[in-house]
Amino acid sequence: MDLDVFVAAHRAEWDRLEALLRRPRRLTGAETDELVELYQRTATHLSLLRSSAPDPALMARLTTLVARARSVVVGTRRATWRDAVTFFTTGFPAACYRTRHWWVPTALLFTLVVAALGWWIAESPGVRASMAAPEDLREMTRPGGAYESYYSSSPAAAFSAQVWTNNVQVAGLSLAFGALLGLPVLWVLLQNAVNVATGVGLMASAGRLDVFLGLILPHGLLELTAVFVAGGVGLRLGWTVIDPGPRPRAAALAQEGRAAIGMAIGLLVVLLISGAIEGFVTPSGLPTWARIAIGVAAELAFLTYVFVLGRRAVAAGETGDMTAADREDEAPVAA
Helix, strand or coil, rough: CCCCHHHHHHHHHHHHHHHCCCCCCCHHHHHHHHHHHHHHHHHHHHHHHHHCCHHHHHHHHHHHHHHHHHHHHHHHCCCCCCHHHHHHHHHHHHHHHHHHHHHHHHHHHHHHHHHHHHHHHCCCCCCCCCHHHHHHHEEEEEECCHHHHHHHHHHHHHHHHHHHHHHHHHHHHHHHHHHCCCCHHHHHHHHHHHHHHHHHHHHHCCCHHHHHHHHHHHHHHHHHHHHHHHHHHHHHHHHHCCCCCCHHHHHHHHHHHHHHHHHHHHHHHHHHHHHHHHHCCCCCCCCHHHHHHHHHHHHHHHHHHHHHHHHHHHHHHCCCCCCCCHHCCCCCCCC
């Protein structure tokens, strides 16, 4: 594309669009139709420039023009409670369901790694000795020791807030690192697997694995599922960088990135629920079976939410991306 010729051919249209946008009075019907047509043309011009002749100054001008015209054509829209309800009933479960092929295998692999490492630690005195002195290990695993007292070390509300903050950081890192080809996501997941496996192995070696599972399962099922979802989404985002499929790479990353941001919001709520369970249920005086039942019920509720509501939303065309009215216009591209 000859940029000078392109600018000379379309400058009058851009100037006219800018003049219409500056009108202090209400536009007539004919002027409104003209503004809509010029908006569509300018959006197409901007798309062509992005793909063939990205001049920074011209791109900045046309981007501003298109944004201003779009706000006039489609109007501004404020978020409402209806948007929040729609997000949690269709958008978020659909996004979770769409990425199930990433986070379900992540969960299975994580469980296998934890089981293998936990067995290795439980059956290897040398490995345990390299972790800490024998008296320190006994202090951690004894009745009322560090593993048990941890869950009642702070008031329930404060403890829940602390746990929620930590888990949000883990999930946030998993989502954010997706743009780096997903490789750091694997490191975050591995670190968490080692932490869980260490508890499993040490408590199993002390003959108290049942106590450990009774403490971690009530909140851990939902908490780890949220981490798996975040990790799976991060890995999917990383793979999109490598293979965007039939979509242009920029458009694919924009769509998956917007969906990931939405999922981060949804996972905040999921982790808030698991944090509340960890703060109020795990250290409670309820029987072990009752605490585990609460955790299993929360996990089943989330899986039902994803695989029933999510599948239904995806079948209806929902992707987890923001609505078409809130997205930038995209010009068609050649396959």
